[in-house]
Amino acid sequence: MTDSISASRSPVLYLSHGAPTLADDSLWKGQLSAWAANLPRPTAILVVSAHWEEAPLTVSATTTVPLVYDFWGFPASYYQVRYEAPGSPWLARRVGELLSSPGRVVRQAEARGLDHGAYVPLVEMFPQADVPVLQLSMPTLDPETLISMGKRLAPLRDEGVLIMGSGFFTHNLHALREAPLPDSAPPAWSSEFDQWGKEALDTMDLDRLVDFQAKAPAGGLAHPRTEHFAPLFVTLGAGDDDLASNRTVIEGFWHGLAKRSIQIG
DSSP states (O other), X not given: OOSSSOOOOXXXXXXXXXXXXXXXXHHHHHXXXXXXXXXXXXXXXXXXXXXXXXXXXXXXOSSOOOOOOOOOSOXXXXXXXXXXXXXXXXXXXXHXXXXXXXXXXXXXXXXXXXOHHXXXXXXXXXXXXXXXXXXXXXXXXXXXXXXXXXXXXXXXXXXXXXXEEEEOSSOOSGGGSSOOOTTSOOOHHHHXXXXXXHHHHHTTOHHHHHTHHHHSTTHHHHOSXXXXXXXXXXHHHHTGGGGGGOEEEXXXXXXXXXXXXXXXX
């Protein structure tokens, strides 16, 4: 099927992936590492990142290619990070089988590597880079469409694939021009949205979550553009049959942004 790794049903994750400077945050690195240590070993990892919007649906390279350093103005060391995980032609085929339909074929971008929404957390969670990784684009930011996409991907869980939505629970860099220190109090718009989101997740109120920009306090400030919240809906769709098992694994704030991250299953 995949490789010699035995498959067991995999959970589904939504994580706040952090900037490249996550590598300098010992607390957050430790949280991600501990989280991964308690996960069943995946046969492969499928990442839906806030940093890849492309329609039609497209999968990344199925061989090991250079990373995508999709950020600017950082010290040189951040552009020297390597994460040479194997590709997964098998997983690309399975994604195509699950998501293709008449007139809609999943494309392949064989030269596209992993962007920082994928490799930054994976460096901490699976540092040996020995699990195959594939990235899948978001063809839209519409929550209902992404939930549906997640539901169609759900059979991969029974094949041991770890489906990971990678975004940021609050994300408004323009409102953080005067960036707070990592451990300083977050701005009100970030903490209020985070608390609202926690309550909506605790009760699995999908209607509230789908309509978050209208129903959440400071929804427009927490997410002036919704690409960092959107991967959550893929996660919710893929975990649809056991949403009651969802739990927050990481919470707190980083430079004012909520790093809430959840696991379903």
